[in-house]
Amino acid sequence: MAKESFDKEIQFLRMLVLTSGAYSRQQFAERLGISVHTFDKTLRRLKEIVATMYQQVPDAQRKELAEMLRYSYFDSTDPMLLFLFRAKSLKESESQRISTLLAALNEQALTAIELLDVCCKGIQTDSSLPDEKTVRNDLKYLEEVGVIKKVPGPRPYRYRIHNDLIQELTLDELIDLYDFIDVMSNTQVPSVQGYLLRDGLKKHMNRTSSEPAPIEPFLYKYHYHSRILDEAHLSILLSAIQNRRKIEFLYFSPKNSQSYSSKNTNPLFEREMEGKLQKTLPLKIVYDHQYGRWYLLAYESRHGIKKYRMEGMTQIEQGETVDSILFDEKKSVLEENIKHSWVLDTGRSVTLKVRFFNPGDTGPNFIKDRVLLQGQWGEITEEQIDSFIFEIKVNGTTEIKPWIRSFGSSCEVLEPIYFRNEMIAEWKELEAYYEPVRENI
Known part of the structure; x- marks a missing residue:
């Protein structure tokens, strides 16, 4: 199938999951920037892919498209939307x-x-x-x-x-290997290759054993839909970075009312696209674990370093190669700008001072352990019996704020004062949400 069709299906599936059936066919088509006819045709194609992936299974056990999009942990033993990768990997x-x-x-x-x-x-x-x-x-x-x-x-x-390794392992060892691959695929990125390896291993165990392998699905699933879908762009983007080649793509920002636009070869049916055509030099790919999003950091001659959310990138094509000296220069500028980025912010640096309170019991100090594990380059500058002070220099406070907020009452922002006031205002707003409706409640 055409590459453009792959982009369309990615955006189609993303919206199908996020809206969870809230849109009508007409609303869905308008949001995607396609016709209702194309919507129906794409839905039929996706159902055909699902049927192809499970054609060896009896009809009563086949998975419908709706089953692939459930939110239940127990029903989501397969990673969401991975069937698209299986159907698209080869002609x-x-x-x-x-x-x-x-x-x-x-x-x-x-x-x-x-x-x-x-x-x-x-x-x-x-x-x-x-x-x-x-x-x-x-x-x-x-x-x-x-x-x-x-x-x-x-x-x-x-x-x-x-297949020497697989043949030499016992069934118990294969099950342990399967469990390890399953955990790593659900917690590490990129993950599509791990899921495919896990499925292949499961098929091998079922072929070589007289009874189905005793494999129990893990309750913990790391299913950010964008994480899986946007891995489709990784290959071409990493190839462009490695070969120092510019790329051209149609970009739809998160604020746009549309998320896709088809290529219209017939001028009679040409429509104005809400996406913007971008031509830039890719430098780095960043994954945000907080929200499960992929980002592309690139250099653009007019605006310098620009950031793109990969979920809005469609119709990506590689262009001409740039000189190695120019590429290394722009890459060095980027690395310097994001040296103190919690994720990828390139704003003005600020030093944060936060007091974390130790747990009251005498058990393990999970607060301190988490700060040391996730605190990146920050350091603990002062320790007391009931608390410790953590300092870190970051580019702005927007990206680190959710991490600090996730500690709840176990932390207190000390500096800078404007950030402390922001946190106070947010907690007061949250407190107001829980005010009783009547005084006697």
């Missing part, structure tokens, strides 16, 4: 060819010519048959990603499935 012809190659190599070691014969016999006649160069490129790709390996010996080389 249909590539998927069929590689599946045929792996099925043949799973039985015995074969040469490239022997695998070419297998492909020609195994692929349907209405599909175009691959040539030797195509098969060798597939084998090179599979070897690079560690799926197959060459068998030692003279030419022509033979290839076999590289």
Whole structure:
């Protein structure tokens, strides 16, 4: 499918999750910047993808699209919206060819010519048959990603499935490995590769065991929808940064009423787009754990360093390469500007002084442990029996405020005074929300 269609489906699924059925078809289409007909067509396509992913399962057990979008921890054993990555990872012809190659190599070691014969016999006649160069490129790709390996010996080389580790592990060890991958996939970024590895491991255990593997889903799930969806942009953006190439994309800021706009090739149906066409030099990608968002930091010739939320980036394309000296210069400027950023703020630096109160019991000091773990480059400057003072220099107070606020009554902002007054005003506002309606309540 076209890359533009992938962008459309990403925005479609994001809004479907966030609105949770609150929009009508017309409202949904207007918010996306597409027609109602395109809305219906996209929804049908997504249902087809879900059906394709679960075509081996009996009809009574197949997952509908609505089931993929539930909020229940127990029903969300699969990461939200990951099925889109599974369906988009390879073209249909590539998927069929590689599946045929792996099925043949799973039985015995074969040469490239022997695998070419297998492909020609195994692929349907209405599909175009691959040539030797195509098969060798597939084998090179599979070897690079560690799926197959060459068998030692003279030419022509033979290839076999590289599954030594899995074969040597017992069922209990495989279950421990599965649990580890599941935890890491739900807590680390990027995570899509981990989920795919987890699913492959689960299929292997079910194939090799007479009974379904005793795998229990974890109750804790780290399901920020944007985190999973925006990983689709990571590959092209990281490639552009590594190769020092500019990018061009259509950007929809969070304040826009639309989040997507289709490419209209027919001038009769051209409409004004709310997104802005951006051409910039990508320098760094930042992930915000607080809100589960990805950001791109880039250099723009007119405005200098700019920040983009990746959820608003569509139709990304790479452009020309820039000189290494220019790239390194802009990268150094960026690193200097975000040296004291709690996340990615490039504003004026300010030194914060916060008093944290120790827990009343004699057990572990979880307040201090958390501050030391999450406090980044800040340091504890003064300690008393019941409290300690934490100081840190940050670019502005906006990004660190939610972290400080999350400690509730266990902390007190001391300096700067304007930030202390902001916190006082916020807590007074919260207190007013809990004022009793009647005096006798």
